[in-house]
Amino acid sequence: MADLTASRTKPVAAPSARKARRMTDLRRQPGFNAMAWGCIVFLYSPIVVLIVFSFNDNRSVVRWTEFSLRWYGEAFQNKGIRNATVISLQVASVATFFATIFATLAALATTRVRAYKGQTLAYAIINQPLMVPEIVTAVSTLALFTIIKKATGVNGIGYLMLAHTVFCIPFAYMPIRARLEDMDLTMEQAGADLYATPYQVFRRITLPLLMPGVFAGAMLAFVVSLDDIIISLLVAGPGETTLPIFILGQIRRGITPEINAVSTLLLGLSLFFVILLFWITRKRK
């Protein structure tokens, strides 16, 4: 008898138990799950559309006809795109190089030390490029560079690289500083205890342990430089068209599948670095 009732209630109990669990999952708020998934759809669908249609054979960027790498081929043929890519990579490399070195040195001087006079000021200055709206930085830098150019007569891509170095420093600084702060001070004491001189401690202990942070900083700087448009747009002189500037110019002229292809490539490059970065920092933990 008892067995019978048990077997009879079972199939009914399963779904209702599930429902009951849902109702008693106290963390849930109605509609919040849907909103979160909607958020992801909202963030990713335009990008997905862009990527998908970059592989469309048709000239239309709306109607799908056939898969093709045609627009990538054309993009590679395009001299403007090629030049812009070279400029972008040059600027990003130089800016990353200097920004990472400067940020590493600064991080060594601002972390793990007794509070000292001017520390807050130093910290504020390093983060200054993050606090000022980009458009303001862009026009002020333009104003300064115009004065310097007029006074010295020196022109060139160095100005653009310099402008990028400035705003790359705080981005490179963040992960390096975080890494240093997480670093166990006793590691260095252990090194000194085992007869390593201060230089040997830095070379054999501090620097190797800091390296993941330095890599992360360099990658962030590179991505940020590669993606910059506003400052480059105002500061870049003739013949210094970076890839984003080139793309903006093309968009203003009209939408072509070629832009989709270049955009996808640039997107892919940034994603590659960021995912790599995520993976490295995750692995290290």
Place this chain on the structure above:
Amino acid sequence: MPAEAAAAKTRATDPSEPHMILVDHVTKSFGRGEQAVLALDDVSVTIRPNEFFTLLGPSGCGKTTLLRLIAGFELPTRGQILLDGQEIGHLPPYRRPVNTVFQNYALFPHMTVAENISFGLEMLGKPVKEIADTTARMLDLVRMEHLAGRHTAALSGGQQQRVALARALAPHPKVLLLDEPLSALDLKLRKAMQIELKRLQSETGITFVFVTHDQEEALTMSDRIAVMDTGHILQVGTPRDIYNHPARRFVADFIGDINIIDAELESVSGDRGRITFPGGGTATAQLQTASMRPGRVSLAIRPENVELTDPGDARATTQGEIENVVYFGVGSNVHVRLRDGSELIARSAEVKGQTGDRVGVILPDEHLQVIAD
């Protein structure tokens, strides 16, 4: 008692006594001006060659600071530290033939077990052959040969502990400093490592200076113990000394369970004194110093040394009533209320009597100790 303290000091740093480390009137304060914190207040202590010496005290007592001063991670504000006759107090850590096992082990995560162990030898510029031989010997000593190529992050707590030991022993320092190295291990592993540490110490013949807040650990492993509190060394002695003859109320309280009884010191003869209890009864007790004068004193006696008997027993020092009996496995604690209202605990394997019974309390002379506050 300044005279007494001065006497203790000269005794602690007698240069004629053989020493490995001689801490001589060392003071260490952190911070400056108003906020300065005194971590060590004019501390002197002698650590002998080849001994297992323990600094024992509650957190904040200055034991770790003293260890860090010997290691060279901190420099003394005043005073000097001698190692085998040589002043080392102001040398950087890498110039001191002293190695440390850190509380969190501080193994280099970017190096393998073997690389960690050979690091010190490498920094000393030893020949490659010697480095390889010593490293192999150390791996063998701590039974880690099979994990030589592993990265240290993948090791268990006990394994990390052994690598840290091998790394610190590899350069064959004159002194090995251990900063609560067992605190991160679970109880069972801790017991095993206590024996292991003792073995390593006798095998290598290196002087060990061990910091802990665990009195049981200190009593188990040490040749001698220094009990510290608030920047002072209160007592130095063998585990038996410290346990049986605590000199100060803090030492008595900190190590094991102890009864502290208020009493009156009637007269002094040599190092013994005549005591009367407020609830009646008299006894003769051991004095810590000969300079004690009659008056109110504190008496210390371990619960296991208190004996209970019939109220009429002629051997009874004083009288009381059983308040409570608490069973704890291997024995019981009997809480006795004395006539003057103070409480006393007697510990024994079996208990005669129950709550409410009147009992005679025997406080044997040889276990009664007059202590300073």
Place this chain on the structure above:
Amino acid sequence: MAAQPDIAAAPADGLAQAQSDARARRRRWLLLAPALLTIGLFGLFPLVITLIYSFLSPGTYGGVTWEFSTNAYTQFLFERDIFDDTLAFSTTYLNIFGRSIGLALVATIGALIIGFPTAYFIASKPPEQRNIWLFLITLPFWTNLLIRTYAVLLIIRDEGIINVSLMQIGLIDRPFGMLYTDGAVFMGLIYSYLPFMVLPLYASLEKLDFRLVEAAYDLYATRFQVLRRIIIPAARPGIIAGCILVFIPGLGAYITPELLGGGKKLMIGNLIALQFGSSRNWPFGSAAALILMVVVMAALLIYVRNAGKAGVRHG
């Protein structure tokens, strides 16, 4: 027990202490010099130039002429009549400022409405899943803003996928003009800065002790009451931080109104760029830039105060 160990720890003996202190100080500033000089000279100093420029007169072909003038500031509120040189109150630029602040505010509120449930959802997930969600939310932020905005443009324009699909299923027979409207800019702003909202919200919701929620249920609160009385108050620092982090870049946005507003629906960012470009009125552009910066700094000050009070640290 030992005070905070310090790698620059120095012997306490008077002279040696002073010497090593001086050495540590010199080393510190030497390490800081490259970063501080670069940012100081080419990040901070230009702002001073902008301040000076805003009080000069425009040059004919861009740039400035060294003649003191407050015209750049009066130009915001008044229009100078070309014929009789009188000043008449004009709302042209005030409108642009108002529009910018309005759009940035509305976009902030929109981002909050979308971001809050998302952040809460992530915080209530098991820790391993949280990281993946956070990664997905932050990933777009590290990709090119121009390209993301372009992607939005692609789908909302007249020939875009939304309009075409709607026409195909017969819901509309003419494209529904979304591009070059305030709505498009609003959506673009949310799209660009949503991660800035979700991250601080998540940071404060993650710290929420769910036992408090259980306690509230135990005391007969409904789900909505729990949300309003327990969860939202706990998320307050995150809400303020998120709102300011979205509002600031939203206010200074350039690319979004440029592409999605079609250059007709100007925001401050475009106005400033325009003055340094085709309008060739650098002093006016400088003044506008400074005014924008003052607003942003005020918002940042609220943020810093709030963060300090709540004890929340943001990297």
